[in-house]
Amino acid sequence: MAGASGRKANGTKEQSFILPCHERLRADPTASSIEDIFILFHRDLPQVGSNPNVDTSLIEKSVGKRGKILLVENDAVLARTLEQRLSAMNYLIVGIALNGTDAIEKAEDLRPDLVLMDIQIRGAVDGIEAADQIRTGFQIPVVYLASKTDEYTIARAKVTNPLGYIFKPFEERELEITVEMAIYKHQVEQEREGLMRELQEAMVEVRRLSGLLPICISCKQIRDDRGSWSRLEEYITKNSKARFTHGYCPDCARKFREGVKVE
DSSP states (O other): OOOSSOBOTTSOBOOOSHHHHHHHHHHOTTOOSTTHHHHHHHHHHHHHTTOTTOOTHHHHHHTTOSOEEEEEOSOHHHHHHHHHHHHHTTOEEEEEESSHHHHHHHHHHHOOSEEEEETTOOSSSOHHHHHHHHHHHHOOOEEEEESOOOHHHHHHHHHTOOSOEEESSOOHHHHHHHHHHHHHHHHHHHHHHHHHHHHHHHHHHHHHTOSOOOBOTTTOOEEOTTSOEEOHHHHHHHHSSOOOOOOOOHHHHHHHHTTOOOO
């Protein structure tokens, strides 16, 4: 299949159009659904020009699909069978890799929602090592395709924290359930990790303004942990997300109108 980014004659990667568009979609506050991909796609289309190495069709194909899957399988017949069955289940097969090194490159370029990895892939980078690099490097979940269940292989695979195993020969219903649950579980984990980060950030903010604060009884400056003194509003602004506006309270406003010096 065509990749998301082409290869120059010297083997180096050309700039991918799809990946920056995907990153802009995530960063753009106006992009709230998958249909917004088309807005970014058509907005950036004049910049793509007629570059034959850029596959922009992947963006359009993704709309309405249950998820994007990268297949890593060196058995051409089985790879074709998996592609047909998963496509019939409304998944988009973004690529097929034949070895571990190719799988890592395609995962980085195409950013699938799930990688189906043949656990017996051999080469300089085997299936288990490739799965580990894909999971840790790109936070992409992996489900193993396995025909052997020897203890050594399973022990190595467990360390990579896969989201499932599919044993060959597999039933179509087993394939569908395993893939669906793996993608769903990963999405839930991502949401949970996001909430945990927000909670940790909130706890940091709470700790900054908790406990006893040394404050000068005369000028009302506050001393921080390093022994520096600063005005109250400066200290709160620096150690929280609070911001100040300045004005007069009713008593001070009355004194100001009456010409009395306001402290």
